[in-house]
Amino acid sequence: MIDSIIQGVGVLFQPMMMLGMFLSVVAGLVFGVLPGLTSATFMAILIPFTWGLDPFLALMVLVGGYAVCTTGGGITAILINVPGTGPSAATLLDGFPLTQQGKAGRALGAMLVASGMGGIEGTIVLAFLIPIVIPIVMAFGSPECFFLIVMGLSFIAALGEGSKIKGGISALLGLLVAFVGYHPGTAFARYTFGNVFFFDGIKIIPCALAMFAVPEMINLMISGSAIVKEGTVSRAPVADMWEGAKDVFRHWWLHIRCVVLGVFLGIVPGVGGDVACWMAYGHAKTTSKHPETFGQGNIEGVIAPESATNGKEGGAMLPTLALGIPGSSAMAILLGAFLIIGIQPGPTFLVEHLDLAWTIVGTLVFANLLGIVICWFTVPMLVKITRVRGHILAPFILCITALGAYSYRNSLGDVFVMFALALLGWTMRQLGYSRPVFFLGYVLGGLAEQYFGISVMAHGWKFFLTPLSLVIIALTIVSISIQPLMEYFKRGKSS
């Protein structure tokens, strides 16, 4: 074991390996910053370049860039309200309001440290879980996944603001959008109007851009002013970033909880980062001392999703390495890369290639550290964007959102869908409907239906009677009722 660790991690310090990691981390960050280009795209584009390379170097290049993609995605989410990756959509809810208040540096500092440390801690958990992962992964069948999704949906109540009716409508509209396309159980095309383009459903990046980025851009076009209003006092970005970094340590317990949540959701194949970030955000809001400030620039709303999203990456590696089951599209591509290199992931992987497993663990840790350092020196320059006049910035955002929607799967249809949905997003914004709730409904709706269908087919209508399902149901009930109960007892005490 010790020999494997020394051999696996020692490889990272060879000059060629270090150069490879540096270049892949820079590329990963650039991919994360550009909307529409996900970690899966990063891997798909890089695989041809890794042919013929040493297996250790090839995996380091792929894993290193993958580890920091989500970190890069948070930068544009905070600065211009354009989520670089799907999971970054939760970060912008509080990150962008902080930017508007002239605290972009603070939000970015918190995001970088929460995300980077989340990635490192998630990897450490991965290292400890390697010997016991198989029973954990095998314990999660479709009923347990369904109830995990239901748990995520229960946070809709926490995310909603203002009118309960509008909150409910927002969530249900999101669910309806998720139903567009093939029904997973029957392969029946729904709400496609006979158009082949819709058979594959409405994809997450066009939807996220439509709900959050385009409405903000329309408002920039109308007002013509910069993101940070003139006269807003703000500190130097670097000083502000240190403040943000300290915020993560001030809220260390929230950070740890969200990393654990992320790792746990990462281990469960098919749940993924899009769920982890929203569950973490909902959890942060329900447990915060100031839930009323969420959505208006609460730093906890930045720390929670970023911790969970990057913490998840370590967990997501586990089923891929130990069982050969990819938990996400990026992991499926990594699995392909393993096979190209000539390595067969699965239960025997950890026996035959333990040194390689430790190289992956080491790469995840060092790539995250390197990502923080690179961003720390480059991000302060980007903060200046927030002072650029709306008339100059708005057409830029318009073009970048179009490019982002298109490059997700090279389809012009996604650009049209984005602008059509943006009309709904802008109307919802103006009339006080909750867009985060809509998006949560959209992200979880399709998954809920899919796992429900499989559960009923496999276990009948009593599918909820498995022990782990009952535990998740109990946890969901506790998480829903804890805040109203605490408020009730507080009121009782004060009266």
Added chain:
Amino acid sequence: MKKKDFLFYIILFIGLAVAFITTLGYPPRARLFPIIVISLCGIFVLWGLVKMLIARNKASSLKENRQKDEKAPKPGEGHQRQFFFAFAWIGAFVLLLWLVGFVISLPLVVFAYIKTHEEGWRWAIISTTIMFLLVYVVFAMLLKIPLYEGLLFQ
């Protein structure tokens, strides 16, 4: 705002009714979840409409609303014009994109938008160049993303 809310509820209700009728034609397993969601959403919309109508019928609330309306700053003509301009720009952008593709339309829109909003030549040229480099060099050449070339050039 009340008028707009009312209009949105009506549009939603019509949309949901159409979706409900469409969904009834699907196989039982494929329609189970959508029917539940549409029905619940319909109930919420009706609830919202009824609440709004009850509030309107209450004389006192009407008075309050009137007072509120009088106090609330109404969006000026300039603001409304900006709003229509923004949507016109987006419409023109989508049309241009469809006709001439990414490499031409994106830098062109950035340049045209900045110039029509009375910004200087310096900003217009810098922004257009950056956009061209981003689209052509980064996306098309480095990342080898097959960018849409436009209806006129295909």
